[in-house]
Amino acid sequence: MESPLQEYLDELIDRLRPLDDGEVNQATLSAAEPHRDHVGITLTTVNGNQYSAGDCQVPFAIQSISKAFTYGLALDDLGAERVVEKVDVEPSGDPFNEISLQPDGRPDNPMINAGAIATVGLIKGRGGRDRMGRLLNTYNEAAAGSASTGELKVSDQIYKAEDRTGHRNRALAWLLRSFDIIESDPEPVVQDYFRACSVMLTVEQLSMMAATLANRGVNPATGHRVFSPSTTSRLLAVMSTCGMYDDAGNWAIEVGLPAKSGVGGGLLVVIPGQVGIAVYSPPLDEHGTSVRGSAAVKQLTADLGLHYGDAP
Ligand code: GLN
Numbered sequence: 416m417e418s419p420l421q422e423y424l425d426e427l428i429d430r431l432r433p434l435d436d437g438e439v440n441q442a443t444l445s446a447a448e449p450h451r452d453h454v455g456i457t458l459t460t461v462n463g464n465q466y467s468a469g470d471c472q473v474p475f476a477i478q479s480i481s482k483a484f485t486y487g488l489a490l491d492d493l494g495a496e497r498v499v500e501k502v503d504v505e506p507s508g509d510p511f512n513e514i515s516l517q518p519d520g521r522p523d524n525p526m527i528n529a530g531a532i533a534t535v536g537l538i539k540g541r542g543g544r545d546r547m548g549r550l551l552n553t554y555n556e557a558a559a560g561s562a563s564t565g566e567l568k569v570s571d572q573i574y575k576a577e578d579r580t581g582h583r584n585r586a587l588a589w590l591l592r593s594f595d596i597i598e599s600d601p602e603p604v605v606q607d608y609f610r611a612c613s614v615m616l617t618v619e620q621l622s623m624m625a626a627t628l629a630n631r632g633v634n635p636a637t638g639h640r641v642f643s644p645s646t647t648s649r650l651l652a653v654m655s656t657c658g659m660y661d662d663a664g665n666w667a668i669e670v671g672l673p674a675k676s677g678v679g680g681g682l683l684v685v686i687p688g689q690v691g692i693a694v695y696s697p698p699l700d701e702h703g704t705s706v707r708g709s710a711a712v713k714q715l716t717a718d719l720g721l722h723y724g725d726a727p
């Protein structure tokens with residue numbers, strides 16, 4: 416018999432399909448079959464059980480959701496004190512691509528593009544893997560064991576589109592170099608940022624990544640520790656305040672859970688200690704957040720009373 420949760424998710428997806436607002440991102444349009452009517456949701460419990468509805472095995476680009484996992488790797492590599500010397504943890508309230516640097520050149524936080532590019536610059540090759548190999552390995556460790564099989568990989572098509580159109584990101588990288596926030600050649604750093612944004616995954620895999628964060632950094636399906644507990648806790652705090660950019664305040668009121676959006680149409684939400692949620696649907700609102708993704712999470716939060724303000 417179908418579980419009540421499964422039935423609920425199936426109904427939620429049926430209700431969301433007709434919601435046809437928003438624009439699909441340019442880089443997404445350059446890839447094969449960018450369906451604006453795609454919508455899928457997966458919930459993964461900290462026991463590793465997955466509940467999915469809709470288009471849950473369609474690959475899409477992770478885009479800015481990669482920033483959270485890149486930040487986690489930098490924190491585990493260098494420790495929070497060394498990372499904060501280069502990238503602060505204050506919400507900017509600005510759009511994701513804002514040139515928002517402090518007087519000493521530090522980006523406000525690692526979720527805006529400037530901060531994410533600086534964070535990529537902090538990660539070095541190690542143990543036979545180069546920087547991009549290590550980033551991809553971290554994303555894969557967090558996503559492993561979902562109902563979608565297959566490894567996360569960089570889409571060459573999306574990467575080329577990011578590289579061709581990413582003038583502002585390239586400018587940010589050079590600006591960060593001028594302040595010595597990036598201490599090496601900025602070009603390979605911004606290239607790896609583009610590659611990290613172009614990693615393809617399904618909503619089932621993204622949901623397992625969310626569940627890894629919900630489970631204090633341990634992938635619930637494989638039992639592998641991806642991030643230390645202190646890194647995970649810092650990451651969730653920064654996602655809560657900065658993950659939704661210039662929509663963070665409104666998100667705190669309506670959802671009240673750590674979240675990260677990406678212009679590929681993915682949205683990752685964490686209920687610490689309980690569940691990782693991921694939604695995928697390509698059309699985006701003015702903040703670069705999936706329209707159906709945002710609607711799904713707001714509905715789910717209201718129906719299940721997940722907001723911390725609703726605690727009994
Ligand atoms: N690749 C996109 C950019 O750098 C990522 C932005 C996003 O997903 N919000 O502009």
